[in-house]
Amino acid sequence: MAFKKSADSDEGSSNVSDESTDIESSDLGEDGSPKYHQANPETISEDALQKDRDFRKKLNRDAREVVSKSIHKGVKLIVHRPDYGLENQQEYANLSKELMPIVREIARKTLPLLEHDISSEFARNHYYGSKFQADSVAYRDFRYFSKKRPPSESPSLVAGLRVDESASMSAFGRLEAAKRAVIAVYEFCQICDIPIMVYGDTADVSKLEQMSIFAYTDYDKPDSNDRFRLMGIRGRSNNRDGMALRIIADRLTVSSQQTKLLISISDGQPKAMDDYTGSYAVEDMQQTIAEYERKGITFLAAAIGQDKDVISHIYGKERFLDITNLKEFPAKLVRIIARYL
Helix, strand or coil: CCCCCCCCCCCCCCCCCCCCCCECCCCECCCCCECCCCECHHHCCHHHHHHHHHHHHHHHHHHHHHHCCCCCCCCCEEEECCCCCHHHHHHHHHHHCCCHHHHHHHHHHHHHHHHHHHHCCEEEEECCCCEECHHHHHHCCCCCEEEECCCCCCCCEEEEEEEECEHHHHCCCHHHHHHHHHHHHHHHHHHHCCCEEEEEEEEEEECCEEEEEEEEECCCCCCCCHHHHHHHCCCCEEECHHHHHHHHHHHHHCCCCCEEEEEEEECCCCEECCCECHHHHHHHHHHHHHHHHCCCEEEEEEECCCCHHHHHHHHCHHHEEECCCHHHHHHHHHHHHHHCC
16 A cells, blocks of 8 residues: 655654545445445545545644644654555455354344333443442443433443554464454444544654554545445554544544444554564553543553563553454454444
8 A cells, every 4th residue: 555745744654645546436245345446536526525635634734733732742653544445345355254144143243232222211331320230240340330320421432542563463363363353343333423533653764754553544534435445554663652542532532422442453562663562561551541542541451462461560451452363363353342332
């Protein structure tokens, strides 16, 4: 997937194209596979292209503002809005075909509960409250109570997925497992009308691009073709986890939804040039998590690599998901998200 020069970055940073080849809107067929359309950039109006450029510039401005008051100040950052092509459509069809029946089944069971929950005068899954929910004990997360919902309060969720795109993700089937999980979550959120953002990140692509963020889909500008952008996820270089978490968490804080869930999919501990590693990086991540939890963000870490103990230590056992079986990862992650509805 190639990126071209653009004017949406600051001085000293590499640039990304504002000119991208777009594909007409696609829908899924009855079997869950996408219906294809030929690439035809002439059908995209200049107004639509300008809106895409403006949105990309906004993402860059917002991200740089967020990190300007952190230890990542001065790190050269680019937020990309990846392109997609026919090869991405085909990969999506191949990976999603066997996932969609599972996703639809989970959604089928979830939607009636969601409808009931919205109409209920009690909000479920709280650590304390006036009504004990015996069926919640099985989850062992101490959310055993429900409490009276104020008249204006309604259950709602926005989900954010952060995907580590460090080079090691290319090993041992982790990359495909991550893509399958992202597809499952994305399609589940589409069915259940849950706002979703999926961002990938890597560090040290070049001296002029020390941090790269890939905005595959964003709840502020949903596009049915974003499902094909997701196939651009790949192993690239290093990982500056704390910076990525800060940018994504801050995006979630401005959403209007009541529950703001950020799940990080990663296979290793943070490591980026020059000295972002070890206790220094761990402390940054833990401080970022604590800061944004105070702002209402719920963090979960899905560990799919060899550094599971380190990731558990960084996030804390209560936020840690040990993904031992990569084949079960997509369905497991969808069920976890459904738990927060």
